[in-house]
Amino acid sequence: MTILTSQMSLLLVLLLCITTFHKSMCTNNTFVQCNEKDRETLLTFKQGVNDSFGRISMWSIEKNCCAWGGVHCDNMTGRVTKLDLSYNQLEGEMNLCILKLEFLSYFDLSRNDFDVLSIPSIQNNNITHSSNLLYLDLSLNGGLHMDNLDWLSPLSSLKYLNLNWIDLHKETNWIQAESTLPSLLDLRLSDCKLNNFPSIEYLNLSSLVTLDLSWNNFSHHLPNGFFNLSKYLNYLDLSKNNILDEIPSSLLNLQNLRILDLSNNQLQGSIPDKICNTPFSRLKNFI
Secondary structure, three states: OHHHHHHHHHHHHHHHHHHHHHHHHHHOHHHOOOOHHHHHHHHHHHHOEEOOOOOOHHHHOOOOHHHOOOEEEOOOOOOEEEEEOOOOOOEEEEEHHHHHOOOOOEEEOOOOEEEEEEOOOHHHHOHHHHHHOOEEEOOOOOOOEOOOOHHHOOOOOOOEEEOOOOEOOOOOOHHHHHOOOOOOOEEEOOOOOOOOOOOOOOOOOOOOOEEEOOOOOOOOOOOOOHHHOOOOOOEEEOOOOOOEEEOOHHHHHOOOOOEEEOOOOEEEOOOOHHHHOOOOOOOEEEO
């Protein structure tokens, strides 16, 4: 009986070890072999990066890209689904060849020191597969500028876009570019040196919940219908723009608005009285 009990205990321990090992194989990216195509794309990106602090030094040592810092892979397929290199003091060229990663859903290069931007041609570099991308943050890289935003058009599933601090003053149709993103919920373009409000007629930004256009150069009137962009808008920041205009009654169209910042502009008039009543009772405004 003692021998039988010991054998059963040993069997249970063995089963536990096998189960634990299998679980670690499924949850630890180290045991998942990355897709070779994805690996080559990541190495192409790395070529232009000045990594003085060795933040991504393992990329040159470890063959399996799923074990690289900032890289996350699907546990079953080994395809790269997330790249987060924020706060890494990376410098040099930001190569958006990363958008060729077919299963990438999250991409964050914010708060680095990139000063050169390379955007591959949509037609020649097959970045149309980036329709899986949901989250894109390139903000707070002070030396970057973009002449246009046409490269955004394939990103049809994008929900979050943050380009704060990127110089967009040459992009005259910036709002039309964003209107090609039907799933967009959160748009942040603070301190982008935007200086014009293009026509918003026929735009499709009806899903927007958050819009931050603060610290730009909109020194003229808001376009007609601006406050009809999205009935779901919850957060709107137009502060520090020197906008010359009357505060429009069309603010009342924003039934879900909870945060409104219009401070440091040349606006005249006051918030419509009805905005203080339901459903605006929880509205926080800064005028």
